[in-house]
Amino acid sequence: MPDRSSRSRTAQRASRHTPRRARPALTAAATGALAAAAVLAFSPTAQAADTLGGAAAQHGRYFGAAVAPHLGETDYESTLNREFSSVVAENAMKWDATEPSRGQFNFSGGDQLVAYAQQHGKFVRGHALVWHAQQPGWVQGLTGDNLRQAMRNHIAGVAGHYKGKIDSWDVVNEAFEWDGSRRQSNLQQQLGNGWIEDAFRAAKAADPKAKLCYNDYGTDGINAKSDAIYRMVKDFRARGVPLDCVGFQSHLASNSDLSTYRQNLQRFADLGVHVQITELDVGGSGAAQANVYRQVTQACVAIARCNGITVWGVTDKYSWRAQETPLPFNSSYQKKEAYGAVLAALNSAAS
Numbered sequence: 001m002p003d004r005s006s007r008s009r010t011a012q013r014a015s016r017h018t019p020r021r022a023r024p025a026l027t028a029a030a031t032g033a034l035a036a037a038a039v040l041a042f043s044p045t046a047q048a049a050d051t052l053g054g055a056a057a058q059h060g061r062y063f064g065a066a067v068a069p070h071l072g073e074t075d076y077e078s079t080l081n082r083e084f085s086s087v088v089a090e091n092a093m094k095w096d097a098t099e100p101s102r103g104q105f106n107f108s109g110g111d112q113l114v115a116y117a118q119q120h121g122k123f124v125r126g127h128a129l130v131w132h133a134q135q136p137g138w139v140q141g142l143t144g145d146n147l148r149q150a151m152r153n154h155i156a157g158v159a160g161h162y163k164g165k166i167d168s169w170d171v172v173n174e175a176f177e178w179d180g181s182r183r184q185s186n187l188q189q190q191l192g193n194g195w196i197e198d199a200f201r202a203a204k205a206a207d208p209k210a211k212l213c214y215n216d217y218g219t220d221g222i223n224a225k226s227d228a229i230y231r232m233v234k235d236f237r238a239r240g241v242p243l244d245c246v247g248f249q250s251h252l253a254s255n256s257d258l259s260t261y262r263q264n265l266q267r268f269a270d271l272g273v274h275v276q277i278t279e280l281d282v283g284g285s286g287a288a289q290a291n292v293y294r295q296v297t298q299a300c301v302a303i304a305r306c307n308g309i310t311v312w313g314v315t316d317k318y319s320w321r322a323q324e325t326p327l328p329f330n331s332s333y334q335k336k337e338a339y340g341a342v343l344a345a346l347n348s349a350a351s
């Protein structure tokens with residue numbers, strides 16, 4: 001491993017906000033270098049890091065990417081290896097991929113990604129245990145207690161399989177509407193309001209050490225939706241429901257209003273949970289796009305409980321919003337202005 005990588009690994013371990021890496025990646029050598037690396041990483045004279053993962057590690061944070069099955073492509077894999085310190089499966093750990101028939105689990109895609117992460121010393125985010133979308137057909141027709149049992153069994157099966165290997169799980173994804181009401185999914189209609197806490201309790205039982213997150217989009221400021229999620233998190237914390245983190249997907253545009261972005265993250269952090277930017281991408285190009293990336297990065301760096309940032313893809317080439325060219329690397333894997341803005345924001349001191 002090049003020097004900068006080992007520095008970033010040890011620097012991340014040095015922070016009390018350190019996310020958990022895939023276990024076999026934690027080497028004795030890394031532990032031995034811990035004290036020296038901590039001094040180096042937090043010294044004002046430390047050299048600026050030249051990768052996103054390395055620069056984020058200076059603040060004890062990860063910088064990750066969503067990964068699709070393109071690891072065989074040389075530029076894809078080398079960009080991922082070099083720049084990112086965390087990975088999440090773009091699709092491979094979702095319900096339709098992991099349990100295509102009831103009780104028949106398929107972990108092939110997820111296992112490949114976890115093995116890659118362990119070989120390369122990267123964190124893994126898990127995404128997503130329960131969601132209204134990308135459910136297998138057999139789930140969509142279930143009612144009442146039958147659906148409740150299927151949900152619990154799915155969480156036990158998937159989170160149990162990856163127990164100890166996942167830094168943070170998106171336990172529940174996208175359960176609220178813009179107006180702050182509960183999304184009228186099959187889960188909500190069949191199981192009633194209690195299904196979200198039920199899912200978190202099942203995840204806690206299956207993998208007690210993973211950080212358990214609620215994840216959503218459209219929560220990029222103080223608004224009716226983020227208000228409702230805030231109330232839920234506050235209530236869960238008060239009642240001891242095991243929720244540790246809130247994911248802000250942050251699917252943005254160059255003209256997104258970010259005037260209350262940081263303030264919104266901060267109010268969640270003030271409830272005692274971690275916050276994470278989980279699916280960042282920004283439609284657009286040039287300075288306008290870079291400016292949004294800068295603001296999001298600065299917000300995470302400024303908030304002690306912000307563990308890290310994940311962009312939703314390695315390259316514009318394979319982005320789910322490819323026509324909007326929303327990522328820091330273009331379709332030829334060249335660094336865009338957005339990349340420079342993120343790296344500079346990570347390399348500047350935390351405020």
Ligand code: XIL
Nearest residue numbers: 090091127128173217249279312320
């Ligand atoms: C998207 C993937 O990027 C696509 O490949 C797939 O076809 C649909 O899902 N919010 C989420 C992610 O939580 O799982 C979604 O990912 C994007 C929106």
